[in-house]
Amino acid sequence: MREETFIAAVRRSVGFGRLEDPGPNPLPRMESDFADDLEAIFDTTATRTGATVHYARNENDAISLIAQLMKEAKAESFLSWDKEHIPLPDLTTKLEAAGFRRTSGHVPPDIEARKAHQIGYFDCPIGITGADAGLAETGSIILRSGIGRPRMASLIPKIHIAVLNREHLWPSLRIWLANHSDDATAVANTTIVTGPSRTADIEMIITHGVHGPRYLHILLI
Amino acid sequence: MSKVGFRDRASAAIKSKEALATAAGAKRFTERRIQAAESFPAMEAARDEAQRIRLHTLANLDRYLEQFAQSATNAGNFVHWATDGEEANKIVLRIAEESESRLVVKSKSMVTEEIELNHTLEEAGIEVVETDLGEFIIQLAGETPSHIIAPVVHKTRKQIGELFAEKIGVDLTEDPEELNAAARFYLRTKFLEADLGISGVNFGVADTGSISLVTNEGNGRLTTTAPRVHIAVMGMERLVPTIRDLGVMLEVLARSATGQALTSYSTVITGPRQPDDADGPDELHIIIVDNGRSNVLGQSTAEILGCIRCGACLNVCPVYRESGGHAYGTTYSGPVGAVLVPSLLGLQDWGDLAQASSLCGACLEACPVRIDLPRMLIELRQRRVAQRLATPGLRRAIKTYAAAATRPTAFRVMMRAGGLAARFRPTTSGWMTSLPAMGKKWTSTRDFPSPETRTFHQRWKKSR
Numbered sequence: 001m002r003e004e005t006f007i008a009a010v011r012r013s014v015g016f017g018r019l020e021d022p023g024p025n026p027l028p029r030m031e032s033d034f035a036d037d038l039e040a041i042f043d044t045t046a047t048r049t050g051a052t053v054h055y056a057r058n059e060n061d062a063i064s065l066i067a068q069l070m071k072e073a074k075a076e077s078f079l080s081w082d083k084e085h086i087p088l089p090d091l092t093t094k095l096e097a098a099g100f101r102r103t104s105g106h107v108p109p110d111i112e113a114r115k116a117h118q119i120g121y122f123d124c125p126i127g128i129t130g131a132d133a134g135l136a137e138t139g140s141i142i143l144r145s146g147i148g149r150p151r152m153a154s155l156i157p158k159i160h161i162a163v164l165n166r167e168h169l170w171p172s173l174r175i176w177l178a179n180h181s182d183d184a185t186a187v188a189n190t191t192i193v194t195g196p197s198r199t200a201d202i203e204m205i206i207t208h209g210v211h212g213p214r215y216l217h218i219l220l221i
Numbered sequence: 222m223s224k225v226g227f228r229d230r231a232s233a234a235i236k237s238k239e240a241l242a243t244a245a246g247a248k249r250f251t252e253r254r255i256q257a258a259e260s261f262p263a264m265e266a267a268r269d270e271a272q273r274i275r276l277h278t279l280a281n282l283d284r285y286l287e288q289f290a291q292s293a294t295n296a297g298n299f300v301h302w303a304t305d306g307e308e309a310n311k312i313v314l315r316i317a318e319e320s321e322s323r324l325v326v327k328s329k330s331m332v333t334e335e336i337e338l339n340h341t342l343e344e345a346g347i348e349v350v351e352t353d354l355g356e357f358i359i360q361l362a363g364e365t366p367s368h369i370i371a372p373v374v375h376k377t378r379k380q381i382g383e384l385f386a387e388k389i390g391v392d393l394t395e396d397p398e399e400l401n402a403a404a405r406f407y408l409r410t411k412f413l414e415a416d417l418g419i420s421g422v423n424f425g426v427a428d429t430g431s432i433s434l435v436t437n438e439g440n441g442r443l444t445t446t447a448p449r450v451h452i453a454v455m456g457m458e459r460l461v462p463t464i465r466d467l468g469v470m471l472e473v474l475a476r477s478a479t480g481q482a483l484t485s486y487s488t489v490i491t492g493p494r495q496p497d498d499a500d501g502p503d504e505l506h507i508i509i510v511d512n513g514r515s516n517v518l519g520q521s522t523a524e525i526l527g528c529i530r531c532g533a534c535l536n537v538c539p540v541y542r543e544s545g546g547h548a549y550g551t552t553y554s555g556p557v558g559a560v561l562v563p564s565l566l567g568l569q570d571w572g573d574l575a576q577a578s579s580l581c582g583a584c585l586e587a588c589p590v591r592i593d594l595p596r597m598l599i600e601l602r603q604r605r606v607a608q609r610l611a612t613p614g615l616r617r618a619i620k621t622y623a624a625a626a627t628r629p630t631a632f633r634v635m636m637r638a639g640g641l642a643a644r645f646r647p648t649t650s651g652w653m654t655s656l657p658a659m660g661k662k663w664t665s666t667r668d669f670p671s672p673e674t675r676t677f678h679q680r681w682k683k684s685r
Contacts, residue, residue, distance in 0.1 A: 001302045001303065001304050001308060002302070003287075003290060003300075003302055005302075005304075006286075006302040006304065006457075006509070006511060007283050007286060007287060009304075009511065009515040010282050010283045010286060010457065010511075010515045010518065011283040012515075012519065013515050013516065013517075013518035013519030013523075014280065014281070014282055014283050014518065016518075016519040018518065018519060018520065018521060018523035018524075019276055019279050019280045019523050019524060020276070020280070021276065021277055021280035021281065022273045022276050022277055023273075023277060024274075024277055024462055025270050025273050025274045025277065025462075025465075025466055025469065045482070049481075049482075049485075105499045105500065106499050106500070107499065107500040109503070111416075111449055114449060115413065115414055118413045118447055119410075119413050119414065121413065122409060122410070122413065137482065138482040138483045139482070140483055145498055145499070145500075145501060146495070146498060146499075147497045147498060147499065148499060149498075149499055150499035150500050151442070151446045151499070151500055151501060152446065152447075152499075152500055155439055155442050155443060155446065156443075173468050173471065173472065173483070174465075174468050174469070174472065177464055177465050177467075177468040178465060178468075181463070181464045181465060184464055184489055185426070185429040185431050185464055185489065185491045186491075187491070187495070188490065188491060188492050188493065188494055188495050188498060188501055189445075189446075189488060189489070189490050189491075189501060190488070190489040190491075191442065191486055191487070191488045191489075192471075192483060192486070192487040192488075193485065193486060194481070194482065194483040194484065194485055194486075194487070195481075195485050196485065197437070197438055197439040197485055197486075198437050198438070198485055199354045199355075199401065199437055199438050200371070200437075200479070201353070201354040201355035201358070201371060201372070201373055202354070202358075202373070202376075202378050202381055202397040202400060202401070203242075203246070203377065203378050203397065204245075204246050204249045204250070204371070204374075205378075205397045207397050207398050207401045209401070209405065210354055210401055210404065210405055210437075210438035210439065210440070211352065211405060211408065211409075211412075211438045211439040211440045211443055212438065212439025212442065212443075212485070212486065213439075
């Protein structure tokens with residue numbers, strides 16, 4: 001149907017004035033309940049969602065920690081963002097040098113090639129990404145799509161490792177959005193990840209790793 | 222009025238295994254919601270904001286729809302308009318055919334349940350797979366969801382284990398972890414090989430043309446990432462003006478739905494895969510569906526369109542808890558369904574749903590956007606009486622009462638009669654379990670408070 005006809009029906013009903021218009025919501029409430037120690041709060045809230053928070057003093061510590069996680073999972077390969085989007089510039093190169101195989105996250109445009117490429121993700125054990133922000137109130141991380149930032153890296157593997165610069169911790173989603181409203185919608189896909197994949201569909205019993213990652217590791221550097 | 226009404230379905234459901242499982246699930250949901258609200262000091266303020274955002278959007282919906290369509294088109298999406306379910310289904314089918322889709326994955330969506338989309342696709346020979354664990358179980362069982370956010374709240378794990386063993390050939394188990402793993406394995410191939418992904422929309426953002434989807438399992442993200450084409454079906458009322466407003470809605474949605482601070486994955490999608498993006502769908506279609514909503518917007522129940530589908534009102538409703546979602550006989554159950562369905566589909570066939578409430582007000586207290594459900598339930602009941610759709614018995618009873626209550630002598634006689642009856646049939650609990658004559662049907666499903674043995678007038682006289 002044509003847009004004009006559709007809108008006309010809506011406009012007619014709006015005209016009956018059944019709802020009193022309270023006006024647009026004013027600038028959001030910006031006070032934060034915890035301005036000071038974002039890191040400690042993030043640790044508590046993220047852990048509560050089922051994620052594991054790690055800390056590294058320098059790049060070398062961070063890389064060996066990730067390599068250790070991969071060894072424990074008996075992983076041979078990983079899917080990741082490009083190195084310029086992870087705040088550990090040498091990470092992917094060093095993991096490859098250590099014998100881990102990097103799966104390409106770039107999906108080819110041709111339809112059959114696309115399916116064949118994605119079927120290759122089936123058993124992908126590890127996904128490594130950066131994170132655009134961390135949110136203390138909810139223990140969330142924010143991931144934006146783009147060139148060199150496959151969405152699948154935080155979605156298809158059993159284990160997702162996200163590297164977050166502690167400078168990018170914010171008190172809450174509300175406050176991050178107030179400061180980055182354009183960032184959130186300038187890319188095709190912005191996802192706020194709060195803990196690993198979970199469900200409680202069967203008798204309200206919480207289980208993890210239904211379709212997305214079963215384990216979420218957040219590494220603060 | 223439908224031949225089989227709520228009363229018949231509910232009497233059949235009460236005390237069934239299904240209703241017992243529902244009651245247990247609803248109770249847990251409510252506990253988690255209350256806990257989440259208590260640990261978030263700004264909850265009440267956020268609810269006020271959320272209510273304001275929804276009311277303002279609805280009061281200007283024509284304008285926001287135009288703005289949304291314009292921004293979504295600018296962002297590279299195809300926007301389609303559908304007056305009713307049939308038109309929406311036709312649009313989906315056309316896109317499926319143009320993209321030569323044979324396998325469709327779907328993430329949970331109430332509006333596609335409402336328009337019975339799966340049926341249309343399957344008739345055209347297209348394989349449709351529901352990917353939300355609960356919806357997947359429902360699809361295997363050939364049933365319909367009984368709760369907005371927990372479609373299989375009425376099923377036990379034993380039943381689900383047996384269903385999986387029969388339908389997807391896994392070893393019999395009741396362990397939720399193992400059932401979960403079986404579904405993950407089975408559905409993974411479907412995701413990666415699907416031609417088309419179909420999702421609903423939790424919120425559309427008018428000024429950027431973005432759509433937001435929240436899921437816990439990640440199936441919503443996979444549905445909108447893996448296939449080459451993504452179709453999002455959106456009820457026309459789902460808009461908010463800005464991304465900041467979206468932030469407020471997300472603050473209250475998960476806390477009210479599952480008791481989480483945020484859902485595991487809250488996604489904002491603004492257009493298809495951009496040039497050189499690593500992955501994502503090449504095409505994104507947004508179908509905006511009216512299907513009776515513009516009509517509701519002009520009624521005194523317009524406020525119901527503010528609903529954000531969290532399910533909190535179902536979980537606290539004593540009627541929903543006892544009878545289960547299937548007793549409502551339609552897509553939307555509980556207090557929201559009792560208002561929305563008669564408003565959308567008419568009092569003639571669905572007006573009896575407005576009676577499916579004790580008017581206790583728990584739904585209003587639980588609603589994150591403070592929708593006045595009790596007011597609208599009463600409003601619908603009044604409309605039903607005015608349109609002579611109430612049962613003849615009820616109308617007669619109301620007429621008799623009105624006649625007595627407006628004549629002092631008659632009223633006194635009625636009250637005295639009640640007092641005498643109470644003296645002859647005393648109760649210890651203060652409730653009468655059966656009434657004679659016309660009252661019999663009423664007490665077949667509920668108790669009646671025993672009248673006082675002496676009327677107020679008698680006591681007043683004596684105390685002076």
